[in-house]
Amino acid sequence: MHEMALAEEVLQIVQDAARREGLRRVVALWLEIGQLSCVEPEALRFCFEAVACDSVAAGARVEIVAAAGAAWCNECAAPVALAALGDPCPLCGGYRLRVTGGTQMRVQQLEAV
Numbered sequence: 001m002h003e004m005a006l007a008e009e010v011l012q013i014v015q016d017a018a019r020r021e022g023l024r025r026v027v028a029l030w031l032e033i034g035q036l037s038c039v040e041p042e043a044l045r046f047c048f049e050a051v052a053c054d055s056v057a058a059g060a061r062v063e064i065v066a067a068a069g070a071a072w073c074n075e076c077a078a079p080v081a082l083a084a085l086g087d088p089c090p091l092c093g094g095y096r097l098r099v100t101g102g103t104q105m106r107v108q109q110l111e112a113v
């Protein structure tokens with residue numbers, strides 16, 4: 001399962017940050033998930049809770065922050081919003097798009113005690 005691997009990756013980032021900053025317990029984390037990242041936020045939340053149960057982030061609240069999809073349209077020579085991969089340009093209806101944002105998944109912020 002794709003989300004399980006991602007959850008382990010997220011936990012690794014959280015554990016590294018906790019070690020670096022000397023955090024005893026992470027109580028919440030903010031995960032930025034791009035609209036175009038093909039990550040199912042609820043599945044990722046569920047997997048994270050499972051992999052984190054023995055870690056510094058056990059029981060941590062997972063806040064999902066959605067990041068909008070963005071692309072550059074070669075026809076319009078302008079940045080446009082993109083709701084899903086494979087969608088046409090909302091301005092000209094063309095497909096000469098280069099995705100520029102919204103495919104990322106990253107840990108934005110941690111809250112610790």
Ligand SMILES: [Zn+2]
Pocket residue numbers: 073074075076077089090091092093094
């Ligand atoms: Zn366009």
